[in-house]
Amino acid sequence: MPSSTPSPDPQEFRPFLTWQGIIDWAQSHYRERIFSKDERIPTRPGLLYLVRRGAVRIVGSMQAIQTENPPPSETIEKAFLGFVGAGQPFEIVVQSPFSLQAYAHVEETAVIWMYWQELDNWTHLRREVLEIFRYQHQRKQLWLCLLxxxxxxxxxxxxxxxxxxxxxxxxxxxxxxxxxxxxxxxxxxxxxxxxxxxxxxxxxxxxxxxxxxxxxxxxxxxxxxx
Amino acid sequence: MPSSTPSPDPQEFRPFLTWQGIIDWAQSHYRERIFSKDERIPTRPGLLYLVRRGAVRIVGSMQAIQTENPPPSETIEKAFLGFVGAGQPFEIVVQSPFSLQAYAHVEETAVIWMYWQELDNWTHLRREVLEIFRYQHQRKQLWLCLLxxxxxxxxxxxxxxxxxxxxxxxxxxxxxxxxxxxxxxxxxxxxxxxxxxxxxxxxxxxxxxxxxxxxxxxxxxxxxxx
The missing domain is CATH 1.10.10.10 (Winged helix-like DNA-binding domain superfamily/Winged helix DNA-binding domain)
Structure with a gap:
């Protein structure tokens, strides 16, 4: 059923005012990739990622400290740090001795990436991304509270x-x-x-x-x- | 030694472009208060707080869940969730069953408060505050990693x-x-x-x-x- 005003898939729709424009831009600039369930999403620091569809699982690990009794290396633990759902941004910092990774949590997870500077062209998006990080920061505080x-x-x-x-x-x-x-x-x-x-x-x-x-x-x- | 260009106290100076303007505004609008060490800072959700001098300690607790074996109420634990240093913003959300509180961590801690809408008058500050929350979110992720x-x-x-x-x-x-x-x-x-x-x-x-x-x-x- 063709339509001149495409109605967004509810799974994909999020209150980004410029969301459809971003998707078009990402696709025409080869900035989107689809991942299978549990596939690792390659990330680089300084890039911003947006989940277009599906969900991303963030996990983190920490290199064990050199002490008198170092643990066997296989005991390094990957902690589940949260989901990033459709329409939400994430970024992965690099900070020794910590290591964060992103994985597709469900099949057909679509991820868009961009440089932070490119957000200068999308003022609304930039503000919304920062507001979402502000919200995520609040959530992480509650998470620390329960831990x-x-x-x-x-x-x-x-x-x-x-x-x-x-x-x-x-x-x-x-x-x-x-x-x-x-x-x-x-x-x-x-x-x-x-x-x-x-x-x-x-x-x-x-x-x-x-x-x-x-x-x-x-x-x-x-x-x-x- | 009077000077026409007051050099900021290093303890107070932070890269807010409009920092001095904020301080002047806060003082003339009675939006600043000084706290003693370990004094609780009264907070309300929806307000933004800026630490002008000293340091604030954020702690959180969680109401124990009603289960078969509820713990005695005195065992409710307050977790240390981090510091907020001079020049840094914080906000305290209300979210049952969690409870976050802010305390002055050192003597003579000065805190400024404002409504989020008031930040519309300080575009630079708004952006810097959001960038700091973005950074704090990254740090909290690392913190979750180590926990x-x-x-x-x-x-x-x-x-x-x-x-x-x-x-x-x-x-x-x-x-x-x-x-x-x-x-x-x-x-x-x-x-x-x-x-x-x-x-x-x-x-x-x-x-x-x-x-x-x-x-x-x-x-x-x-x-x-x-």
Whole structure:
């Protein structure tokens, strides 16, 4: 059904005033690439990335410090640091001893990239990108807040609340994360083992605080409690 | 020694192009207040705060989740979430079950506040504030990265590196944090007890990775290793 005013795909639409212009520019300048699920997205510092479709998973690791008892290298842990959904920007800094990486979290994730200077041509976009980083900074502060909790159950519930509130989509079963998250990924985010996360998730399900729907999506049934 | 071009106090000077104008505006509009060490700074969501002098400590807590075994209320933990130095902005969001607070970290900490809409009159400042939040977001990502480490020693060293790199000032003993940080505060930031932090800090001192100078200031003697 051709139309003179193409209606944006809801999955892709975000409140960037100039979003369609950006997509056209990116495609005509070969600045877009499609990634498979779990494929690593090559990044360079100083570049800005925009997720056009799908979702990106940010993970981070830290080189272990040289101390008397260095850990075996295979124990270097990759912490899950959050999602970047469609319409959202991200950037990957390089800062020893830390290492951040971006992965496509779902199939057919489309990513656009540009130099920060190029944003000078898109004043609205620049402002919106910075406002989103301001918002993400607020969210990361809350995330640090929950990681400060000594009890793993509190970190887990805080993490689930924060994630579902930010990325969740309404359904008849409450609010659900739109993509699966493994217990190992949750564990890496909250400093717990996969086994502990599995045990505690079971407890939260029995208590009715969360439910698991469809293809392993975590839901918060009680909307008002988010 | 009077001078027609007042040279800014290095402690106060930051690259805000309009910094002096802001200070004048704030003082003439009664938008500045001085706080004693450890005094809580009253905040409201939707306001932007600028640290004019001194340093602010952001801490966060999370209301424990109602589960089968709720912890006694006195165990609610306040996590240290970072400093805001002179010339830097901060804002405090309200988001249940989280609670963020700001405290003056040193004597005579001066804080200016304004509504976000008022920034429309200070276009340069608005842009700089947003750029700083962008930077702070990057730092918080690294912070999350180090909190994902399973070994406490790695979290501790990562935390010290990150803090000294961001807030540290050069001295003949390397780079030093300009204000003291208690072992309890460090512990709350990295999910460890005060006792553990004290033990590990002792180990790092014996290894020469850190030193303690002057009034209990943590230093990183090897500049190149930051």
């Amino acid at each position: 400060g909790q000594r009890r793993t159950i509190d970190r887990l519930v805080g993490f689930l609340k924060l994630s579902i509130e930010e990325y969740g989509e309404p359904s008849d079963r409450g609010y659900c994360l739109p993509y699966p998250l493994t217990h190992a990924q949750i564990g890496s985010a909250i400093g717990a083992t996969r086994v502990t996360v599995t045990r505690l998730m079971g407890r939260l399900r029995r208590q009715g605080l969360i439910s698991i729907e469809g293809e392993n999506l975590i839901c918060w049934p009680n909307k008002s409690a988010i | 994902g480490q399973r070994r406490t020693i790695d979290r501790l060293v990562g935390f010290l590196k990150l803090s000294i790199e961001e807030y540290g000032e050069p001295s003949d003993r390397g780079y030093c944090l300009p204000y003291p940080l208690t072992h309890a505060q460090i512990g709350s930031a990295i999910g460890a007890t005060r006792v553990t932090v004290t033990r590990l800090m002792g180990r790092l001192r014996r290894q020469g990775l850190i030193s303690i100078e002057g009034e209990n200031l943590i230093c990183w003697p090897n500049k190149s290793a930051i």
